[in-house]
Amino acid sequence: MSLFRKPQPITVIALRDAPDLVTSLRRALETATDAERPGLERALALTEDVAERPDAELRGRWVRRHLDAAGYEGPADSVNAIRVLRQAEPGLTLLQALTYARETAAAENTPL
Incomplete structure (x- = not known):
């Protein structure tokens, strides 16, 4: 094994269904009853976020x-965290x- 081998592709993919959900919620709002509207509007706002x-x-x-599932509470970039993650x-x-x-x-570590 070489120290200078080509990096492997990153395997974690962020799935992005949110744009499809936004479109679906907007369509649902077009035909929503007055009773359904508040819930759909809230769902749409959350999904857009x-x-x-x-x-x-x-x-x-x-x-x-x-x-968290492994019970690790320390910094995410510590050696122990990387070991737990792997x-x-x-x-x-x-x-x-x-x-x-x-x-x-x-x-x-980025302030909100």
Whole structure:
């Protein structure tokens, strides 16, 4: 095995169904009754919010869910966190786990 091998493609893909959901909710609002309208409007607002989030944020949430499920509470980019992440998802390479952990830590350290 070479230290200079080509990096493997990142295997975590952020699934983006939100745009389709936004379209469906807008169509449903066109024919909604007065009783249905408030719930559909709220669902549409929530879905539009999720649709605007960047992929790095979605990957960060994925990482944090895995760390939380394993009972890990420390920084997302520590050696222990990367070890936990790779144990939870054995298909992740070290480079992938490190990249995701760094994205997660950066997102968690960014003030709102």
